[in-house]
Amino acid sequence: MEFFTRHKRFWLIAPAVVYIGFFMGLPLLQMAYVSILERGTNGGVNWGSLSFDAYISFIFDRDLMDNLIINTDYLQIFLRSFELSALTTVLALILGFPTAFYIAMQPQSRRNMFIFLVTIPFWTNILVRNYAWMLLLRNGGLIDNLLNTIGLDTGGLDLLYTPYAVSIGLTYTYLPFMVLPIYASLEKLDHRLIEAAFDLGANKRKAMTRIILPLATPGIIAGSILVFIPCLGAYVTPELLGGGKFMMIANLIGSQFGAARNWPFGAALGFVLLALVLIAMMVYSLKFKKLPENAS
Amino acid sequence: MSDRDVVISARAVSKRFGSGPNAVLALDDVSVDIYQNEFFTMLGPSGCGKTTLLRLIGGFEQASSGEIALEGKALNNLPPFKRPINTVFQSYALFPHLTVRENVTFGLEMQNMPKRDANCRADEMLELVRLAEFGDRQPSQLSGGQQQRIALARALAPAPKVLLLDEPLSALDLKLRKEMQIELKRLQTETGITFIFVTHDQEEALAMSDRIAVMKSGKILQIGTPRDIYETPTHRFVADFIGDSNFLQGDIHQNGNDANNTILALPGGQTISLAGVAENPSRSAQQTSATIAIRPERIILAPQGSSETALRGTIDDVVYFGTDTTYHIRLDDQTRLLTRVQNRDGATMPFARGDDVDVTLPAAAIRVLVD
Amino acid sequence: MKIDRTNPIWRFHGITPMAIFFFAYLYLPIIVLLVLSFNENRLATIWTGFSTQWYSVVLDNSDMLRAAQNSLVIGLSATVIATIAATLAAMGMARGRFRGESGVAAMLTLPLLVPEIVTAIATLLFFIVIGVKLGLISIIAAHTVFCIPFAYLPIRARLDGMDPALIEAANDLYANEWQAFKRVTFPLLWPGILSGAMLSFIISLDDFVISYFVGGAGSTTLPIYIFGMIRIGITPEVNAISALMLIISIIFVSISFLIDRIRY
Numbered sequence: 001m002e003f004f005t006r007h008k009r010f011w012l013i014a015p016a017v018v019y020i021g022f023f024m025g026l027p028l029l030q031m032a033y034v035s036i037l038e039r040g041t042n043g044g045v046n047w048g049s050l051s052f053d054a055y056i057s058f059i060f061d062r063d064l065m066d067n068l069i070i071n072t073d074y075l076q077i078f079l080r081s082f083e084l085s086a087l088t089t090v091l092a093l094i095l096g097f098p099t100a101f102y103i104a105m106q107p108q109s110r111r112n113m114f115i116f117l118v119t120i121p122f123w124t125n126i127l128v129r130n131y132a133w134m135l136l137l138r139n140g141g142l143i144d145n146l147l148n149t150i151g152l153d154t155g156g157l158d159l160l161y162t163p164y165a166v167s168i169g170l171t172y173t174y175l176p177f178m179v180l181p182i183y184a185s186l187e188k189l190d191h192r193l194i195e196a197a198f199d200l201g202a203n204k205r206k207a208m209t210r211i212i213l214p215l216a217t218p219g220i221i222a223g224s225i226l227v228f229i230p231c232l233g234a235y236v237t238p239e240l241l242g243g244g245k246f247m248m249i250a251n252l253i254g255s256q257f258g259a260a261r262n263w264p265f266g267a268a269l270g271f272v273l274l275a276l277v278l279i280a281m282m283v284y285s286l287k288f289k290k291l292p293e294n295a296s
Numbered sequence: 297m298s299d300r301d302v303v304i305s306a307r308a309v310s311k312r313f314g315s316g317p318n319a320v321l322a323l324d325d326v327s328v329d330i331y332q333n334e335f336f337t338m339l340g341p342s343g344c345g346k347t348t349l350l351r352l353i354g355g356f357e358q359a360s361s362g363e364i365a366l367e368g369k370a371l372n373n374l375p376p377f378k379r380p381i382n383t384v385f386q387s388y389a390l391f392p393h394l395t396v397r398e399n400v401t402f403g404l405e406m407q408n409m410p411k412r413d414a415n416c417r418a419d420e421m422l423e424l425v426r427l428a429e430f431g432d433r434q435p436s437q438l439s440g441g442q443q444q445r446i447a448l449a450r451a452l453a454p455a456p457k458v459l460l461l462d463e464p465l466s467a468l469d470l471k472l473r474k475e476m477q478i479e480l481k482r483l484q485t486e487t488g489i490t491f492i493f494v495t496h497d498q499e500e501a502l503a504m505s506d507r508i509a510v511m512k513s514g515k516i517l518q519i520g521t522p523r524d525i526y527e528t529p530t531h532r533f534v535a536d537f538i539g540d541s542n543f544l545q546g547d548i549h550q551n552g553n554d555a556n557n558t559i560l561a562l563p564g565g566q567t568i569s570l571a572g573v574a575e576n577p578s579r580s581a582q583q584t585s586a587t588i589a590i591r592p593e594r595i596i597l598a599p600q601g602s603s604e605t606a607l608r609g610t611i612d613d614v615v616y617f618g619t620d621t622t623y624h625i626r627l628d629d630q631t632r633l634l635t636r637v638q639n640r641d642g643a644t645m646p647f648a649r650g651d652d653v654d655v656t657l658p659a660a661a662i663r664v665l666v667d
Numbered sequence: 668m669k670i671d672r673t674n675p676i677w678r679f680h681g682i683t684p685m686a687i688f689f690f691a692y693l694y695l696p697i698i699v700l701l702v703l704s705f706n707e708n709r710l711a712t713i714w715t716g717f718s719t720q721w722y723s724v725v726l727d728n729s730d731m732l733r734a735a736q737n738s739l740v741i742g743l744s745a746t747v748i749a750t751i752a753a754t755l756a757a758m759g760m761a762r763g764r765f766r767g768e769s770g771v772a773a774m775l776t777l778p779l780l781v782p783e784i785v786t787a788i789a790t791l792l793f794f795i796v797i798g799v800k801l802g803l804i805s806i807i808a809a810h811t812v813f814c815i816p817f818a819y820l821p822i823r824a825r826l827d828g829m830d831p832a833l834i835e836a837a838n839d840l841y842a843n844e845w846q847a848f849k850r851v852t853f854p855l856l857w858p859g860i861l862s863g864a865m866l867s868f869i870i871s872l873d874d875f876v877i878s879y880f881v882g883g884a885g886s887t888t889l890p891i892y893i894f895g896m897i898r899i900g901i902t903p904e905v906n907a908i909s910a911l912m913l914i915i916s917i918i919f920v921s922i923s924f925l926i927d928r929i930r931y
Contacts, residue, residue, distance in 0.1 A: 006765065008759075008844075009758075009760075009765070010759070011759075012755040012756060012759030013759035013760060015751075015752045015755060015756070016752040016755065016775060016815050017771055017774050017775065019811065019812070020774055020775065020815060021774065023790065023793075023809065023812045024778055024786065026793060027786075027789035027790050027792065027793035028781070028785070030793055030796065031788065031793075095685065095688070098681065098682045098689070099685060102683060102685070105672060105677060105682075108669070116924055118693070119920070120917060121694075121697065123866075123873070123917075123920040124873070124917065125872075125873040125893075125909075125912045126873065126875060127890050127894055127909075128893070128912050129696065131700070131893075131897055132696035132697060133696055134897070135696070135700060135703060135906075136696055136699060142699055172692065172693070172696070175689075175692075175693065179689075192385050192387055192389040193391060193392075195383075196383070196385055196390075197377075197402070198355070198375065198377045199356075199381075199382055199403075199451075200377075200403030200406055200451075200454065201377045201378075201406035201407055201454065202377055202406045203406075204679055204680070206406060207377075210402070211391060215392070215393055217393075230783075233784050235783065235784050240897060249784075250782065250783075250784035250876075253788060254787075254788070254880070257791060263792065267788065270784065270785040270789065271785075273782055273784070273785055274782065274785045277780060278780070313671075355676070356674075356676070357674060358674060358675075373675075375675075375676050376676065
């Protein structure tokens with residue numbers, strides 16, 4: 001059964017697809033093209049003169065003699081971004097899995113409420129969310145006050161503008177993305193499989209490691225990707241909680257369109273980031289989408 | 297019976313789900329002994345408590361009151377992974393991420409059996425259920441019947457003292473179900489393990505069981521061999537649920553003190569002699585009315601006028617079933633009876649619609665019911 | 668899972684404490700922010716007494732009001748365009764497969780996949796090259812892109828949950844395609860459309876990164892204005908304005924959530 005005939009369906013779908021194609025597809029292609037252009041002398045680009053300088057300058061600097069010397073500044077920003085994203089993913093998993101499991105074990109009527117509670121922060125403004133953490137983390141902020149009150153005079157932890165702050169903020173921002181897919185896989189897990197494991201002599205820990213975790217793996221992987229990928233492209237959290245001192249990839253990209261005025265380099269970085277995301281998604285859909293589904 | 301070893305004994309077990317006014321009493325003061333090496337079936341309609349009792353034995357639920365013991369030792373509150381009892385789940389509950397062999401070795405590994413021995417035992421079990429060559433498959437690649445056998449092999453592999461089977465055949469088609477009935481009976485005999493089987497299918501229960509417990513509304517109404525249950529049901533529900541039955545209600549009249557002169561007077565005025573009918577032990581002497589049950593195939597039909605004591609009736613309808621023919625009879629007082637006659641001589645049918653007949657209810661076939 | 672939680676076999680150690688910690692972590696900052704927004708003290712994090720003065724200060728701020736107005740114009744425009752496009756697309760995509768369907772589906776959800784910063788700079792470069800003036804129009808155009816999937820997904824979910832026999836029944840009773848849509852599909856679909864539209868609106872209202880890059884002078888949105896204030900420092904005004912943003916978002920999501928639960 002179709003709502004409309006084939007020929008009409010085409011015209012229904014066309015506006016959205018053409019719109020996205022024009023305002024997102026074309027810009028992305030153009031960005032890829034700009035990344036292999038020569039940088040203009042006053043910012044901008046020299047259209048038509050191809051150059052791989054943008055990609056080369058990612059790793060190398062030119063010294064006064066025009067020799068290439070290795071420059072690890074940018075690599076370090078990439079590395080830091082990966083580290084922070086990996087750490088965030090692990091933290092989100094440690095917090096997210098038990099929570100998803102907890103929600104999946106609730107009576108049906110209460111689950112939607114919990115899921116709603118998990119998603120609310122996602123829909124609130126990202127600046128506001130990070131700002132709230134600034135209130136908590138800053139010197140003399142609430143966490144310091146709290147520690148003082150309970151008698152731990154730390155003299156101010158000075159947590160704001162540290163990698164810890166960025167980590168906490170990133171975890172906070174992307175946590176719901178971890179819980180939802182794990183919940184989805186746990187929710188459809190047939191509880192009789194766990195009973196069967198108990199029946200066959202598995203205690204709770206073994207039932208967890210041998211049955212529940214393996215069956216929740218597709219959700220765990222989906223959740224990890226959903227946390228890791230946007231983390232890698234995070235802009236606001238390092239800007240606010242890192243205080244600009246802890247640049248991540250997105251901040252580096254952004255700065256090429258501000259003070260640095262190096263469009264090809266910014267475009268190249270953007271292209272690399274996009275490629276990483278698309279490759280991760282492709283690997284995921286090829287490798288994990290075809291896992292045998294829960295046979296309930 | 298008492299000289300046999302009791303494996304599972306339930307004493308005054310009740311199970312309440314929920315609380316307050318919405319509470320449901322799933323099991324109501326149930327006591328039962330299940331013996332070593334028997335095929336014990338709990339039979340009843342959905343909601344009768346049979347699955348709840350099974351899950352209590354398995355340790356998946358906790359009794360609200362009462363006690364369940366395994367070989368004399370109380371099992372109460374022992375989690376399922378500490379009970380030497382295994383279950384074949386209704387949905388099979390095969391682990392979808394493990395191969396067939398890994399499913400079968402799961403329970404063995406949980407008991408810390410070395411991998412090699414476990415694999416050996418698994419292959420033995422797969423042999424036993426005739427799926428020796430399927431060890432490396434994923435459960436999802438097997439048919440329903442094959443999955444069923446794997447579930448059996450998995451549950452039998454750790455050599456449990458008791459095997460619980462929760463309507464395991466309900467998802468199979470008729471032909472496969474018949475095959476599996478024979479297969480289950482064979483496995484039970486070969487392994488010597490006590491099987492406790494739950495079903496709502498009376499035919500299945502009759503075909504496989506050593507003993508059957510018929511359950512209704514959280515209570516066990518009758519326990520007995522298939523033959524007991526079929527031939528001498530004590531309750532109207534039992535007689536009705538297992539096979540077809542005719543029920544006749546009437547007043548009891550006794551001539552003098554001779555029990556052999558007891559008659560049942562039907563509302564329409566016809567009488568049935570209860571001389572020689574086995575008394576239901578729970579019927580009280582003061583009882584003035586009773587319901588009797590008789591199986592359709594035990595009723596004897598004859599052309600009218602051939603008997604003095606027979607009831608008189610007319611054939612209302614004739615339904616041909618191949619192996620037998622069913623006659624719907626209306627007695628003169630409008631009571632309806634169902635009778636079944638085997639078609640020994642396929643070519644002729646003794647009666648036709650509209651025929652007047654004499655209906656004899658042999659004393660040996662009549663059961664006086666409790667209610 | 669459908670389990671009897673009173674049974675101790677379902678009690679896994681550590682699950683409940685972790686879940687409690689999770690929700691505390693999730694809601695503590697939000698609650699702290701809301702509480703501090705009512706703090707009378709000039710020093711934003713030291714509580715001295717209840718006051719709503721900072722809300723009055725913020726609501727009297729004409730720059731802030733202009734930014735809010737910009738956000739509203741952008742949000743409404745992007746939502747209307749995106750919801751119409753998304754509804755049509757969902758109708759076309761639901762039921763019946765066609766060649767290239769997975770490609771089209773990928774295209775419709777592409778905006779969710781591309782990192783915001785990449786969308787931002789790619790769109791910025793694009794607008795510069797084709798000569799679009801950076802301002803409200805450019806932001807609306809960019810917001811519409813990522814609003815489409817947010818509207819599309821709930822509408823599509825509704826359509827997929829609809830019994831196809833309903834349309835067949837309407838057709839059988841002599842309704843043509845348009846009549847069937849107007850009398851059957853749309854009345855069943857509107858909660859999905861409304862819910863999708865509200866989600867689009869929040870996403871547009873909350874967006875910072877893309878507006879920041881593709882906006883220009885005079886197109887300051889509320890989040891950009893807030894960002895500017897945060898950059899300067901933690902002040903009670905920021906607390907109040909942040910709390911307002913927070914409350915508006917939560918109200919909108921709640922309504923969207925409730926609408927999406929309407930079932931017949």
